[in-house]
Amino acid sequence: MAPAQSAAIKPAVVPASPHGDHAAKIGPNAVIQLIQALTAAGLDDAAKQIFAAAGASDWLARPPGEMVDERPVAAIHQAVRRLLPPDQAIAVLTDAGLRTGDYILANRIPKFAQVILKLLPAPLAARMLVKAITAHSWTFAGSGRFSGQVGRNVVFEIAGNPICAGEHAESLVCVWHAAVFQRLFQVLVSPKSRAFEIACGAHGDAACRFVVDWKAVPERSCAKAAASGAAPSTCCGCCAESAEPVSPDSGPSAGHVISSKAH
Structure with a gap:
C-alpha cells in the first residue's frame, strides 16, 4: 500500500545535524x-521513502550494528507514523x-536465566524481569528517564521518551515499546501477558506509561479514572496500587539477566 499522510499525526520537529557526536544513544x-518488519509487510518501496524522509537512507542499505544516535531513530519511527496509514503503521x-x-531472547538473555525465570512463580519472575529491563533501559529509552514498578501488574514509564520527542498525536503512539515488553513477558513470565500504552508524551501526557498484566488483558481506563473525569486514554494509577519501585541494583543479580551488549 502506498504511503499516505495521516491527519492524526503532525510532522515532528527533528533537530538539525542528527548525527551529532554528543547525542544520546539507543540500541540498533x-x-x-x-x-x-517493513520488508515482511511488503513495504520495501515505502521503506525507501520513510528512511529518506528521516535522512537515514544509508541505514536502509547498511543497518547499524552498534548503539546509535537516538535522533535519527526517532525520525524513522515518526516517519513510519506520518507516511503510512495509521493501521498499517501500528x-x-x-x-x-x-x-x-x-x-533479545535469542541473543541477550542467557538460556539458563530464561529457564530460571520460566520456573519461578509469575509475580517473582515479573519482578526479576523488571529489574533486568530497568538495568538496561538505556538501550531502548536513550535519553529518556525510565522507571519500573511491580504491584498487581507492572507499570513502566519513560519520561522524555526520545522516540516520540517533538511529536503531536491524537492517539498513543509508542506501540514499539509496548510490543517489546509484551514479547519478553509472554515468553518469560506468562503467555497470557499483555502490554498496553496508557499515556504518551506525543499525546500531551507527562510521560509514556505502559501497563503489563500477566493475568488478563488490562483495562485501558478504570473506574477511578472515569469518576475523576480523566481521559479514557489515561490511568489514575489504581492499576499500580501497592506497586513498589524496582531498583536494578536490588535482588539476586537481576540486573545481569540481560546482556549489556547493544540491543
Whole structure:
C-alpha cells in the first residue's frame, strides 16, 4: 500500500545535524527490526521513502550494528507514523517490537536465566524481569528517564521518551515499546501477558506509561479514572496500587539477566 499522510499525526520537529557526536544513544534493533518488519509487510518501496524522509537512507542499505544516535531513530519511527496509514503503521511498529523482543531472547538473555525465570512463580519472575529491563533501559529509552514498578501488574514509564520527542498525536503512539515488553513477558513470565500504552508524551501526557498484566488483558481506563473525569486514554494509577519501585541494583543479580551488549 502506498504511503499516505495521516491527519492524526503532525510532522515532528527533528533537530538539525542528527548525527551529532554528543547525542544520546539507543540500541540498533530499533532500526534493524523495523527494516525487517517493513520488508515482511511488503513495504520495501515505502521503506525507501520513510528512511529518506528521516535522512537515514544509508541505514536502509547498511543497518547499524552498534548503539546509535537516538535522533535519527526517532525520525524513522515518526516517519513510519506520518507516511503510512495509521493501521498499517501500528501493525509495522508492533511487528518490529515483537521482533526486537525475539532478538533479545535469542541473543541477550542467557538460556539458563530464561529457564530460571520460566520456573519461578509469575509475580517473582515479573519482578526479576523488571529489574533486568530497568538495568538496561538505556538501550531502548536513550535519553529518556525510565522507571519500573511491580504491584498487581507492572507499570513502566519513560519520561522524555526520545522516540516520540517533538511529536503531536491524537492517539498513543509508542506501540514499539509496548510490543517489546509484551514479547519478553509472554515468553518469560506468562503467555497470557499483555502490554498496553496508557499515556504518551506525543499525546500531551507527562510521560509514556505502559501497563503489563500477566493475568488478563488490562483495562485501558478504570473506574477511578472515569469518576475523576480523566481521559479514557489515561490511568489514575489504581492499576499500580501497592506497586513498589524496582531498583536494578536490588535482588539476586537481576540486573545481569540481560546482556549489556547493544540491543
